[in-house]
Amino acid sequence: MQFTLRVLPISKLLLDPNNYRFLDSGDWQARQQRRFHEDTVQNATLRLMEHGSRYQLAELRKSILSNGYVPLERLMVVPYQYGSDMYLVVEGNRRVAALKTLLRDHEDGSLTLSDEQKGDFSRIPVAILQEQGAARLRAERIIMGIRHIAGPREWGAYQQAHFILELHESEGQDFNAIADHLGLSRIETARRYRAMRALKAMENDEQHAGCAKPEFYRLFHEMVSIPDVREYFRWDHEEAKFIDEEKARQFFGLIASEDPDLEPKLRTYLDVRRLRGIIGNKAAEAALFDPDETFAAVLRIARAGTESERAPVDLAGEIKKFMNVLENLGIDALKTLNEEDIAALESLIDLVSQRIADYKALSQEDV
Numbered sequence: 001m002q003f004t005l006r007v008l009p010i011s012k013l014l015l016d017p018n019n020y021r022f023l024d025s026g027d028w029q030a031r032q033q034r035r036f037h038e039d040t041v042q043n044a045t046l047r048l049m050e051h052g053s054r055y056q057l058a059e060l061r062k063s064i065l066s067n068g069y070v071p072l073e074r075l076m077v078v079p080y081q082y083g084s085d086m087y088l089v090v091e092g093n094r095r096v097a098a099l100k101t102l103l104r105d106h107e108d109g110s111l112t113l114s115d116e117q118k119g120d121f122s123r124i125p126v127a128i129l130q131e132q133g134a135a136r137l138r139a140e141r142i143i144m145g146i147r148h149i150a151g152p153r154e155w156g157a158y159q160q161a162h163f164i165l166e167l168h169e170s171e172g173q174d175f176n177a178i179a180d181h182l183g184l185s186r187i188e189t190a191r192r193y194r195a196m197r198a199l200k201a202m203e204n205d206e207q208h209a210g211c212a213k214p215e216f217y218r219l220f221h222e223m224v225s226i227p228d229v230r231e232y233f234r235w236d237h238e239e240a241k242f243i244d245e246e247k248a249r250q251f252f253g254l255i256a257s258e259d260p261d262l263e264p265k266l267r268t269y270l271d272v273r274r275l276r277g278i279i280g281n282k283a284a285e286a287a288l289f290d291p292d293e294t295f296a297a298v299l300r301i302a303r304a305g306t307e308s309e310r311a312p313v314d315l316a317g318e319i320k321k322f323m324n325v326l327e328n329l330g331i332d333a334l335k336t337l338n339e340e341d342i343a344a345l346e347s348l349i350d351l352v353s354q355r356i357a358d359y360k361a362l363s364q365e366d367v
Contacts, residue, residue: 195221211256
């Protein structure tokens with residue numbers, strides 16, 4: 001990536017109204033890029049950052065007033081194509097918003113800045129990204145990924161998954177490339193992508209679109225991670241989509257009740273994980289989709305049906321047998337592994353991780 005280092009007037013810096021931080025804000029709507037420079041759009045973006053507690057703008061303002069503006073890291077900007085000599089902020093929107101509000105408050109008399117502060121806050125060191133077209137978009141995403149996924153200022157899970165979705169579908173990057181770029185494992189990168197695709201399916205479903213919320217992302221993340229659960233609701237792991245509309249709607253209905261007087265059955269990732277103990281038990285499944293039954297009642301039915309059927313398993317012994325198989329795989333055998341074999345091993349990793357997490361969760365419940 002090529003950058004030009006300059007000091008620019010803050011008046012020439014535009015906040016990004018479509019910043020990833022805004023994606024799960026309830027009242028946020030995407031803006032057209034050609035209108036980013038309009039005062040109404042910039043002011044709306046500034047208000048959103050000021051009044052959203054998650055952005056911690058008040059704390060940042062206090063820090064700047066106490067310590068001055070310390071440009072330990074330059075702002076990353078790109079030339080804005082719809083305005084003369086203007087630049088769109090790629091990295092550093094919070095800092096620009098804080099400085100703009102401080103200068104605004106000085107102008108309207110609600111705050112008094114010294115001449116030195118006004119000077120420091122009005123002209124900012126920036127790095128101007130020089131790439132053009134598709135190369136610029138890719139560079140912007142690399143910068144954001146380093147800062148907000150692999151770096152110290154993480155986005156939430158929903159924003160991270162949305163970013164991965166764009167890298168895969170808009171840029172055609174495979175999961176290995178995305179994983180290397182973001183500092184994640186390939187398995188986790190693919191899992192986040194699939195979870196976002198599942199949530200998008202709900203957002204596009206004509207019956208449940210109005211109920212879909214960003215916070216459901218964690219429930220879908222759990223659903224696509226558990227083989228028994230995703231198979232029951234007909235989620236195709238390879239195609240990353242539901243292949244049975246009615247089964248998909250069953251899951252949507254469990255996490256978002258269409259009746260405002262009824263609580264959804266599944267409210268946490270642990271609830272989704274507990275579906276493993278319900279699926280396959282006909283009585284428990286019937287209760288799961290009965291609007292008059294609570295989820296606690298469903299779990300009691302499932303447990304009652306399995307207590308008498310449970311037989312002791314030599315888990316350690318069975319695991320050792322399989323470990324011996326893996327340990328004895330030679331180089332020639334490894335070379336013959338196909339995509340189906342790798343997918344089976346990845347599913348095994350998922351299942352082992354889930355079983356360990358289940359054990360820890362149940363241990364906490366027993367305390």
